[in-house]
């Protein structure tokens with residue numbers, strides 16, 4: 001007997017990479033082999049040296065095909081065995097290892113927007129829906145658009161064994177959020193990429209496109225972010241390390257913004273529950289700050305902080321790498 005393995009990888013599309021996948025039939029019990037693909041079709045290689053290598057790094061049950069079928073997330077390598085320049089996971093591995101003793105945990109809030117017929121799901125054919133207000137965590141056909149897809153996606157993530165921790169409707173019609181974590185940097189990032197793939201794949205069946213566009217509707221509508229909640233063991237045990245970690249981010253603003261997702265200047269304007277991307281601030285319960293310390297964390301004098309800056313279209317391998325690098329370096333000193 002055999003099973004289907006869906007090999008998933010991150011391509012070289014600029015400015016924001018996309019997911020690709022293809023299917024391989026494997027004999028029951030067989031290990032997941034390395035595989036290859038045509039890098040000239042994914043902006044990852046020139047036509048005359050088009051071979052790229054897929055190395056499986058994470059696999060889980062395939063909730064779409066069911067049975068013994070699998071989803072297989074891969075890193076991309078060059079034929080000479082070195083990581084492909086687009087392989088950001090390979091850059092995270094050594095950083096995660098070198099600060100492993102601090103036991104970093106992440107919870108990422110992935111916001112996204114459904115589109116159909118060229119406009120957000122729930123937007124009328126012409127003009128705009130009623131202004132923001134009733135949609136966030138709403139209920140009812142006037143407020144909520146696409147719930148059947150969202151529920152199907154949640155069930156799929158659970159069936160795949162991904163560490164998904166919740167969902168909610170967001171402030172704009174057709175806009176939603178799911179959260180993954182808390183989990184370590186590699187685990188949360190692998191899970192987020194697979195959860196994104198499942199979202200696209202399930203929405204496809206409904207003839208809907210899910211997008212991570214950070215500013216899907218121009219004007220007085222919230223953008224889409226990927227708030228990244230972060231803690232180390234020390235932060236989970238006392239308050240001072242939370243302040244140390246928050247302050248450390250103020251020293252590396254540009255480096256962080258550079259990998260927090262294309263188009264971040266359009267989203268972090270200082271309006272719509274954001275802080276301007278050029279400045280750094282943190283505060284307790286402050287949704288207008290770059291970093292929020294939840295009020296409960298101040299009460300408990302321990303816990304985590306929320307970096308509100310990452311865009312919905314960020315690469316979690318890069319975001320978690322920089323957060324670990326900046327904060328764990330500060331906490332070590």
Ligand code: ADP
Nearest residue numbers: 105106107108109179181182229230231303304
């Ligand atoms: P918000 O109030 O900002 O909408 P959410 O409930 O959507 O917050 O998301 C909070 C996220 O923080 C969840 O993914 C949760 O798993 C994560 N989280 C909770 N505790 C920690 C922690 N100690 N370290 C890192 N992440 C955490």
Ligand code: MN
Nearest residue numbers: 036037038041
């Ligand atoms: Mn072919």
Ligand code: MN
Nearest residue numbers: 109177179227
């Ligand atoms: Mn949230």
Ligand code: MN
Nearest residue numbers: 109111170177
């Ligand atoms: Mn949100």
Ligand code: MN
Nearest residue numbers: 109227306308
């Ligand atoms: Mn949040």
